[in-house]
Structures are given as C-alpha cells and as structure tokens.
Amino acid sequence: MIEKHYDAVVFGGGSAGLAAAVRIAGQGCSVAVLERENELGGILNQCIHNGFGIQRFKEDLTGPEYAERFIEMVEELDNVSIFLETTALEVTHGTPHSVFAYSKRYGVIKIECRAIVLAMGCRERNRGNIGIPGTRPAGVFTAGLAQRLINIDGYIPGRRAVILGSGDIGLIMARRLTWVGVEVLGVIEIQGYPSGLTRNIVQCLNDFNIPLYLSHTLSEIRGKDRVTGVTVTPLQDGKTVTAKSFDLDCDTILLSVGLIPDNELSRKFGVSLNPETGGPFVDAGLMSSVPGVFACGNVLHVHDLVDYVSEESERCASFVVEYLNGTYNPLLHHPIVSGANVKYVIPNKYLPGMTNRFYLRSLIVKNKAELVISLEGEPLKRKNLAHVQPSEMVSFSLDEQDLSRGSESREKKLEVSIY
C-alpha cells in the first residue's frame, strides 16, 4: 500500500474543492485533492448553460468555463497533487489524520494529513426519497442524471417528457430537452410558488410555452417496461382533488425535487450533522465537530450560485491554513442561531474581532423584508432586504464594530430573524 503525507487533503475536485485547494496551496501548504471522476470540475462540467460567475468574475460564463478557470489555477501550483478516479473510503482522525482511499491507478492508498476539507458536494433526491405511487418502469430519471446523459455522454433520454419539481436543474433541463428535440409536456410543482430562480422560469419555460402546474402533484406513474404516462392531480389546502386529475402521455419523467449534501463518509467518521442543512455543524472558521476537519460548498449546505461556493471555500481554506499554522482557536467562537422565519444560518458560530460572513435561507416569501440580528432580544444590526424567498439564499456580514456592541454582555448567543 502506497503511503503519502500532505498538510491537507481535500475530498472532491469540484468547485468547492478546487477553490479550497488553490487557496491552501497558495499559502505554501501541501495539498492532495481526491476526485472520484476521471476529470476535475465536478457538476460544472455538465452544466453547459450560462449564468455562472456573474458575481465572481463579473462575466456571464458557462459551467465548463467557470470550472476550467479554477482547474488552470490548480494546475499551476506545484504543491497540489491531484488523484483522479480516487474515492476516499475511511478516515481515522487523530494527529495526524489517516485517510484510506481507493485509486484506480495506485490501488489502496493511505494518506496522512493534519487537516481535511470536506468538499464532496451534494446528490439528488430520487423517486425513493419522495415516494410516487405507480409501476416501476424505465424512463424515470433525476434531472441531473438526464443532464449528464445529454451533455457529457451524448444520449437523449426520451421523446416526450414530464418534469416533476421546479428546481433550477429541472427548469434548465426543460429548455435543454426542448433544444435537443424532446417535447416537454409540463413542469409539476407541489408548492404554490416555483422553487427555481425567476430568470429560469422565464427563459426555460415561458420561452417555449411549457406549462408550469403549481400546487399539483404526480399521483401515478404508468407503464410496464417503459413509462407510458402519468396522472397529475391538483392540490387544494394540501389535499389532492382527485376529481380534477388529468393524464399526460409521456415516455420520460425527470425529477428535480431537491438536493442532499453528500455526507455518508463524514457521518461514518463522527462528524456531527445539522438536520436543517444536511451538512456538518461548523464553527466560525467552517471547522466541523471533528478538530482539523473543515467543510465548504454543497456538502455544507446547498447553494444556489457557484459564485457563493467559491467564496465560501476560499474563506474556509484561509482558516485551514490558520489551523495548520497553529493559530486557530475554536474556543473563542460563539453560537449564532436561526430565529423567526429563518430556516438556517451558516456558519453556526461567529468570532468577535473579525468580519464574519453568513449565508441563510428564509422560510417565507416577502417583499421589503428586514433582517434582524439580535443579542438577548436587543437588535445588534438590521438590514433591509428588497425581496426574500426560500429559493434565494441571503448573505450578510457582521464586522468587528457590529459585534463590539454586544461585547459587554455575558450572553454571547446571537439570533437571526426575518420580519
């Protein structure tokens, strides 16, 4: 068995892992990146549409263009080793941590390191996760799998498609399917409002007159060997109105019903997970409950823009470098929790004496909302938000000055609310 030593090991060579590796190596530490696929870039490689990088690069890039910019940065650094077609199997944590991985080229390898960055991204919820009644024919795909089949492998998955869920991948796929000659009969959304970005509703559905059935559900999938049709049922006050059901004849169903941070490995070696996000609980430096193990990107919480993933991962990497240099002190961090109308806030702690950046998701849809950060019921900071909705992530910062207002108080726990 080959044995290697690095300062840090990054699990995953997608947008989060690449940004973290570039920043850690740029500060002079040695890094190994473990990537399961045969190339770097992660999910960006199959996201051939534009809309990436508007915040990060002030340019409208496609997924592959965004990925290649980071791949080129990582390839220029001498102190980053890339292990392709390599899967991390087991971690025993301690000083140092030992990572056991399987590589197609080297067989089983053991890597000793002082810090680990979890950057495995997320996976799609599938039919088993949501339980749609009916038969079990071929032709039911998650939207991301269909995207991979078309954009990477060059296969068209069917001829007449129905999409369940109005998440962004589902909307993007409605346009992609139409452009490769597949008829899209409709997008079905169980909630009363779309869960994807408005620009995608306009450019991917309205442009092609694809109907969006809000407050509707798929009540049956039919077909023996291949899907032959579905039954769609409207919902009223959360109950199905069977009398108003209608059928659509299709041979393909795409599911765009949410993403789950991919934390099977993290859970296995004792990383404590947050049920609200599906990702690890992290302190102000994005370090998990296991010392020296950090997390960033979609494995931490699902982001709506890759630009935010890159920002978060670089920030995470700076703390990894502090940890490697022995200047990281988690005892100085204090908790920040979600209050009224907030689903979650990440990170779960803040550090006085620096600018802390947070991402949060709202539970409500509202125009002219107000974000309030409070300590023992007293507001420390307020911020006006033009519009909030669960599908659009909100970010805010607390700087030294904001936090100094609460420094006299014995209670340190902050609460974030939206009104």
Next chain:
Amino acid sequence: MERKMVCISCPLGCRLTVTWEDENDIAVKGNKCAKGESYAQEEILAPKRVVTATVRAATGAVRRLPVKTNLPMLKGYIPALLNRIYKLELRPPIVRGQVLLKNIEGTGVDLVATRNLKKV
C-alpha cells in the same frame, strides 16, 4: 396589443403589463425601476437569448464539446442555429473561446467552444 411578462433584470421579478399601438410607443406598467422598461422594450422589439449546446467530438478526451454563442442571439434565429450546431463534428485540439461558426447569418454573433478539447 397587451402582454404580461416578468422582468428578470433582478430577483424582485416585477410583473409587467406592456401595452403598445406601434413599436415606437411601448408603455410599461408594474416596473419598480428603469431596468423594467428597457427589459420590456427589448422583449417586445427584439428578444435575444444566449444559446448553449454541445457538439459531437469525433475524437478527443470527451464525446461532446460544450459551446455557446458569444452574445445573445435573436430568438428567431435559434432553431436554425441549433440544427447547424448538431451537424458539426470537431477534432482536437480545440481551445476554450475558439470560434467554431463566425458571424452566424450575418448577425455578428459567433459560436465559441466553452472548454478545451485535448487529444487523448
């Protein structure tokens, strides 16, 4: 004429009502800022979209090479452009940004590669 649309210039998503007698007199209602007006004007007069697709790679490290138009394309030209894209076949090496179709139908818009295609 009257058309309802959602402005996508920012996340607010203003619901616009656009009315016009002729193309020189387009009235926009429901917008909260000036962007809504120019968005509606362009959507009525000359709606444009960036087109992204993939092209067959005859040989090389990947089977399909992703491509895009370097500028938004008039919507009416898009179906014919897609047919041309699907007939293309590329051989490595191709570099990101390389022009694959120049000045499509005289629109001034080019089709460019969005990733490198290396030899295996």
